[in-house]
Amino acid sequence: MKQKFLLSLVWCLLLVTTAWAQTRTVTGRITDADGSGLPGVTVLERGTTNGVSTSADGAFSLTVQPNATLIVSSIGFNTQTIPVGEQSVVNVRLATNETVLNEAVVVGYGSQAKSEVTGSVTQLSSKDVENVPTVSFEQAIQGRTPGVTINQGSGKLGSGVQIRVRGSSSVTASNQPLYVIDGIPVTSQDVGSDTEPLNPLADLNPNDIESITILKDAASSAIYGSRASNGVILVTTKSGRQGQTKVNLGYYVGTSETTRRQEFLNAEQYKELFTEAADNEGYDAAEEFEASGLDINSDVDQKWSDEPFRKGKVAQYDVNVSGGDAKTRFYLSTTYNDQTGIIVGNRYRRGSARINLDHSITEKLRVGLNLSLTRSVNDRTPNDNAFSNPVQLNALPPIQPKIDPETNELNRNTLYYNNLIDLARGQNRAGTYRSFSNFNLSYQPIKNLTLRTEAGADFLNLNENLYRAAGTQDGGNTGYGFSNQVQVINYTTNNTAVYNTTFNEDHNVEALLGFSFQRSDTKETSAEGRGFPNPEFTKVASAAIKTAGSASEQTGFSFVSYFGRLNYAFKGKYLLSGSVRRDGSSRFGANNKYGNFGAGSIGWVISEEGFLQDNSVLNFLKLRASYGLTGNAEIGNFASRGLFLAVPYADQAGIRPSTVVGNPDLSWESTAQADLGLEFGFFDNRISGEIDVYEKKTTDLLLSRPLAFSNGYTSITENVGSLQNRGLEIALNTRNFDGDFKWSTNFNISFNRNEITSLAAPIQSQYLGSVRQGEPIGVFYGRKYAGVDPANGDALYFAEDGSTTNLASGAFLQKVGDPTPDYTGGITNTFSFKGFDLSVLGQFVYGNDIYNSAGIFQSANGDYFDNQTIDQLDRWQNPGDITDVPQARLYAGNGTVQSSRWVSKGSFLRVKNLTLGYTLPQTLAKRGYAQSARIYVSAQNLATITNYDGYDPEVNTAAFGQANFLIGHDFYTPPLAKTILVGINVGF
C-alpha cells in the first residue's frame, strides 16, 4: 500500500522534470518616492511563490517566466503590479501607503494581492506578535482580529486558548480553526491526559512568525474543504531576504501580577457570619466550629486568598540572523523564553531554534527547507476543580493559620487541603519536544506554470510527569506517581500545479490544481503507581503497586484530498474566483468516504471604473460576494464505527460491543456560508476599511440520539442538528496625523449571532451551560433567582407562573443568561514622533454573562465553613431588610442550589497592550557598531474595566471538560497576568 502511494508521489516528482522552457532574469531597484533604495521589499511573481526581497540598497534579481507579472509590495507602501513583458530591468518607485489594503496576502496554497482577494481574510504581521509576553501567538493577537474571538480562559501558562472564527459552528465536534504552518496542517488540539487542555501551539515561537492570515469566509477557506468550517489560520514563518546579512538581538525582562483579585472575609467577619449562621439554625456556634476542626477563639487572621498568587517574572532572549544572495536565502533564529507565573508553582520555559532555507538550484528549480525544534517545560497548575488548585485556598477559613505553630510546617489541619503542601512535596510538569518541518521543491517547466511539491511533518512529543509524595492529598500515605508519554506524528504532502497567464492584456487567469495527503498518528504510553519508599523516589519504577492508569494506546487519521482553484480578473476590476476540494478521510463512515466542498466568489473594484478613477475623495472601493460549502471533520477518529472493546474479567480479558451502535452513514458537519464585503479607501487611504456581513448555516451537526436500552445500546451518533451564525464585521483604519508626528488608529468591531436551529433533544450540562433550540450555544439555563424574602430571609426563585417560591424544587427552569458577547473588538492607537513610538491596544467584549459555578460554595451566605466572598456580609438579618443575600443559615441550603444567583455581566474593556519605544538615531546606533537600536517598555493587560466581581472577566474554566457549550463558567479559575517589561532590540 505504502509503495503504491510512494509510487504515485514519484510520478508527481518525475513530472517535475518532464519539461523545460524559457525563463528570464529580471533585475531592478525598488525606491521610495524620494528615490532612495528600499530594502526588504517583496518582489513576487504573480500566482507563484517565486519571489525575493530587495537588498539593503533596494536591488533585486529574480528569475521569472516570460510575460510574468511582478507584484512589488512592502508594508507601508502601495503594492504595484508590473507586467514584465520583454523587459529585463524593472525599476519601481513605490508610493507611501500606510494602510494594509494592498499587501500581498497569504491564501491557501499560494498568495494574492489584497486588492484582488474576493474572500474575507484578516492578515496580521510579525509586529503584532513579536516580543509580547504571552506563551502563544493567539494570545498576542487578541483585539486585533475582526470576526475572530479569542478567549484565554485563565491565567495558567501554556493552557488551551479558545478561538472562534465567526462564532461556534458545532455542538459536539471541535470549534477550533484549522491551523496551517508553512503549508502544513499541524496538531493544534490538546493531546495531554488532564481534563484541562494544554496548547500545542505554544511550541511555535511567536518571534519566528512573518504573518498570520485568518481565512474567514467560504471563498477563502473552502480550498481546505472538510476542515474549513471553523476558519483556517495560516501561519507563515520568516524567511531570509537577499541582501546584507542582518543580525538582530532582542532581550526583555519584566514582572507580572494578577489583573484582579477577589475579596474574602477576614477572621473577624468570618467569625461573625458563621456564628450568626449557626445561631440562626439553633446550633451552638462553638460546637459546630469544633466539629469542623475550627477554633472559634482563634486569634489567627490568615489571608488565604493571597496565597495562590505571587509576583511573576518574564524574560526573553532572542537572536536571529537572516540574509542571502541571489541563489540562497536563509533565516536562523533561536529564542529562550522564561515565564514565572502569577500562580504559585506555575512556570513556563521554552527554548526554540529555527532554520528556514531557500535555494535556487537553477533558475527554474528551487528547493527549500524550514525546520524548527522547540523544547518547552511547563510546571502546571492543577485542574480548577482539584483540591490541589491553589486558587481553592481562598475557601480556607481565615481563622486557620498557613503555618502550623506547633510544627512550624505547612498546616495540615485545615478545613480543606492546604495544597501548598503539594508544591513543597510534588511536581506537575508537562514537557514537549516539537518540530515543525517542511521540505519543498518548486519547478517551472514552462512559462507560467509552477509545479510545487512539499512534504512536511509536525512531530510532537509530550511528556507529563506528576508526582505527589506521601503526606500530600493525592499521595496518601505512600505517595503517588503518574507519567505519560504522548507522541503525535503528523505528516502531509502537498503537490500543486499553478498556471498563471495574462492574455489580451486585460485577462488574468490563475489556475491551481493540487493533491494532498495527510496522516496523523498518536501514540500514548502511561504508567501510574502508588507506594513509594520515600519522597526521594519519584519515578513509577520505584512504586510498589502499578495501578490502573498504566496503559498504552494508539490512534490516527488520514485525509486524501484533491483540490483546484480558478481566479480570473478582467482589467483588475472584475474578479471571479472558484475553488473545489474533494476530501476523503478515515474518519468518515463507510457510506460517505468522500465529500465535495467548494466556493465561488466575485469582486468588483469600483474605483477602477472610469467614473471613479481620478476621484480625489474616494481612492479605493471594492465590493465582493462569496458563497460556498465547507465541512467540519473534527468528529473523532472512529465515531462512525461500531466497535468491540476489551473488558477485563479478573485476570482474563474479554470483549464486548461498545454502547454506541455504529453508523456507517456518519459524515462531516456541513456549513454553507454567504459573505458580502465592502473595502474602501478615502483621501489617499487616510481613511480605509472593510465591512463584511455573513451568514453561516451549519447542518448535519453530529449529535447523539439516545436509543432504547432494551436493544443493547445506549445511543447512536448521527448528523442531525443544525445551527447558524450571522454577523457583521467592521474594520476601520485612519491616519489622523501624517507629518513628523504620526498618529494612526485601527478599530475593529464584530457582531455575531449564534442560534441553534434544530436539535434532537436539549443538552444540559450539570451547570448552567446548555444547548437549546432557538437559543445561542451555551445559553445559561436553570433556576432563576428572585432575591430574598424581606419578611424572613428565605432565598426565592421564580416559579412557572412568575410568582416566587422559597423551594428550589418549585423553581421553573428557564433561560437565565447568555455567555456569548453581543460584540467584541479592539482599538489600536499608534503614535510616533522622531524616534519615539507609542501604541495602545484596547480590547473590549460586551454583553456576555458569566456564571460563577463556585458561588454555591464561596457566596452561599455561610452555608458551610468555606470562607465567603465579602459581599455575603450583606446578608438578610432582620425582617424588612432588602438585600440579595439570604439569611445566613449553617448547613440549611438557603439559596445554595445552582441558579442565576451567581450569573453576572461579563463585559469588559481592557488596555491589552501599551508599548512605548525609542529608536536611537542611526548615528548614535552606529557609534555602538549597530545598524539600529530600539528600547521599549511594554505593558500587557495594564488595566481592566468591568463590573464582574470575580477574578477576571476573561474566564472560561476547562475543569468540567471541554464541551463546546460550557462557556463563560468560572470555577476557582485564576485570573490573567498583568505584565510590565522593558526590552531592547539591536540590529547589526
Added chain:
Amino acid sequence: MKTIFFRSAAITALSLSLGLGACDDKLDIEPLQAIDATTALSSEDNVTSAVTGLYSSIGGSNLYGTNLILVPELMAADGYINFQGTFANYRQLARRTTNSENASAQGIWQAAYQTINQANLVIDALPVVTTAGLKARYEGEARFIRAAMYFELVRLYAKQYTPGTTNTQLGVAINLVPVKSPMEASVLGARATVEEVYTQVITDLTQASTLLPVNNGSRASRFTARALLARVYLQQSNFTAARTQANDVITNSGKSLSPTLQSVFTGRNTSETLLEIQQNDQNNAGAANTGLATLFSSIGQQGRGDVQVLTAFANQYEANDARGRSQLIYVGTGANSFSGQLRSGKYTTFGQNIPVIRLAEMYLIRAEAAFRAGDIPSALVDINRVRTRSGATTLTAPQLTLATILRERQLELAFEGFRIHDLKRTGTNIVTTGTPPVIIPITSNILVLPIPKRETDLNSNLVQNPGY
C-alpha cells in the same frame, strides 16, 4: 509551448488519478484499542473472548457486582438493614420513595439488556466456532447468562409469578435477535407477559444444562445452570421441580459445603460455590462509589459504611452461630463507625470474588421443597447440615416449620440478594419498624422497580409499571 503545457497537464492528471487509486486504501485506518463490530466475532478466538466478556458484564456494578445483590436487600430493608449513605437511588429504594428516574432501576435495566444482546451476538456467531466441545459450551454459557438476566429482570420489574394462574401480568421485553445495525437498535419492543419470560428463562436454562460441561472451571457448568433452574422453579413455587434440580446439584455436582461460611467469601472458588463473579484488586466492581465492599464495609480507611446491619436482625442468630458473630457481622471501624454500628462481613475487600450461587442455597431449596411435600426428615437433615456448619444448634423435628426454614434462608443467605424475592414468593408482607408499625403489602406497586423513564420516553410500546 502549448503542446508542452498540454503534455505536462496530461501527466499531472494522470498522476492525480494514480494518486486517487493509490490513496483510497490510505483511508483505511483501524482502531487499535477496539475492533470493528462487523468483524469482531468472525473467529473462534474472538467468540472465546466475547464469552469472557459476558462474565465481565454480569460482574459489573449494575449487575452481580453490586446492584443485583444490594437492591433486593434494600427493597425490604425494614428490621434488617439501614441505608446510611448519601446515594439517592439507594435511599429511595430503602425508603420506598423510588421514582421512574431512579439510577439503580435504570442501571440494572441497561446493563441486563446490554448483556442479553452480548449473549445474542455470541449465539449468532457460533457457526465460526469449529471445536465441537467449545461450541456447545459457549452456547450453554450464553444461554445461561441470558436466562439469568431475564430472570433478574422479570423478578425486579414485574409483579410476582403466581402459580396456577396464566401470569399475563406484564413482564419485560424479550429480544433474542442479535442487534448490530442502527435500524435493529431502533426497534421498539413491547413487554411480554411474566409467563412468557419465565418460559424463555426455563428454555434457555434447560438447554444450557445439557450444553454445558459437567465441570467448567470458575464459570457456569451444567450444575450451575441446574442450580439456577432450582432457584427459578422455587420463585414460581414449583417445589417439585425445584427439589429435583436442587437434589441433582447436591448429589452429582461434586460440590461440598466449605468448612466455614466466612471462607466462602474470603476464599476464591471454594468447593461450595456454583458461580462466583471473579474479581481482583485491579478489576472489580468498584472501590469508590460502587462495589459491594465499598458500600458494606467500614474498615479503617476502606469502605463507605453505607449499609448498616440492624441489631434486631443480628440478634436473631444464636450466640454460637458464626453467621451472627465477627467476622461475618462486625462492628465498623471506619466510616460511620460511631456508636458501634454493625456491618456484614461477607464483603470486606474490593477484589474479593462474589458468590452468586452456592451449595447451601441448594440444601435450603431442597429442605423447603421436601418440607412442603411433607418429607420432614429429609428437610431436617438439610437444614441442620447448613446450621451445624456455622456452629448453630441442630433443630429437632417439632421445631421445624415453614417459618423456621424461611428464617434459616434469611440467616444463611443474608445480604446476598434474596430478601425481597423470598418475601414476594411467600407472600410475606413487610412490616415497618416504626410505632405503630405499618404493613406494606408485598404486592404493593412500589415493590416493583419502575421501567426507567428514559426507556418509556423513547419507546411508547413499553407500558410503565403501575404506581410510577
